[in-house]
Amino acid sequence: MPTLAAPTRIDPPLPAADWALFLDVDGTLLDIAERPDEVAVPRTLIETLRRATDAFGGALAFVSGRTIAELDQLFDPLRLPTAGQHGAEMRLGGTRPAMRVVESPSAALRQTIANAMSQIADVLVEDKGLTVAVHYRARPELGDALAAQLAALIQESGETADLMAGKFVWEVRPMHRDKGQAVKSFMADAPFKGRRPVFIGDDVTDADGFAMVEQLGGIALPVGDLHTPRAAAFHDAAAVRDWLRDFVAGLEGGAS
Structure with missing residues (x-):
């Protein structure tokens, strides 16, 4: 690269x-x-x-x-x-x-994300109410895998939430x-x-x-x-x- x-x-x-x-x-x-x-x-x-x-x-x-x-x-x-x-x-x-x-991702989706991410060591989930941040600064090698997993959870939920990248963080946020x-x-x-x-x-x-x-x-x-x-x-x-x-x-x- x-x-x-x-x-x-x-x-x-x-x-x-x-x-x-x-x-x-x-x-x-x-x-x-x-x-x-x-x-x-x-x-x-x-x-x-x-x-x-x-x-x-x-x-x-x-x-x-x-x-x-x-x-x-x-x-x-x-x-x-x-x-x-x-x-x-x-x-x-x-x-x-x-x-x-705007309206936030549903409580059900936020809880699903928290449950899934809790199974991964050194990954921090921050539920802000209107957005959910998944921090992986301690495990930078997990970035792509976490993105794929979060995208799948959003798709399975049927909600119109957006997945946004940041510095060692993925955020699930309202669309638009x-x-x-x-x-x-x-x-x-x-x-x-x-x-x-x-x-x-x-x-x-x-x-x-x-x-x-x-x-x-x-x-x-x-x-x-x-x-x-x-x-x-x-x-x-x-x-x-x-x-x-x-x-x-x-x-x-x-x-x-």
Whole structure:
């Protein structure tokens, strides 16, 4: 199998006041951990995000595979506009409550997946309510076999769920809902409407978000080595955090 060349790297642009900034979380803002519940959130990052939100007039949102409840807990006391579970649930701007956008795979299918995966050592099943994530970071050699097994379970169920690949994870999610659709929903609503959308993400699950912001005249800024036609703007999550920190520091110095 030929080795893919590392993507070209670019310097990320300086943020502009008219941006609507959309941020993936794991691998983009936070360093990847062995298990989802082991991630660490630097306390300085929460303050940086708060100040950046003010700079963008509130037009800064998380667009993540995590649930909104998880993100609120991780970034407490910050409560940003958020698309959780790849856009299956959303909290738009202002003080509006979170809402379920689509119906989840049935409880029966989620339980079938949990039962099947429990027979495989070192595979973690995370039932998020609207999506089910099957993590195999500890057993990367199982990726293709797990995909085939999950696809068969979905087919046998007769449901219209979708199987999505991520970094050492397969997610069973509702059809016709992705991060691109989440961005589109945000952009139709204040305070995002009329701004230039910018999406930062590190995984193939962010591809729909990249495509949507570009379709809307915005900018896609990949993190790490995604091997996509787009040039990588950030080496890792630490580089994204530094970029945001420098941005808000520049604001205080009058350099925005």
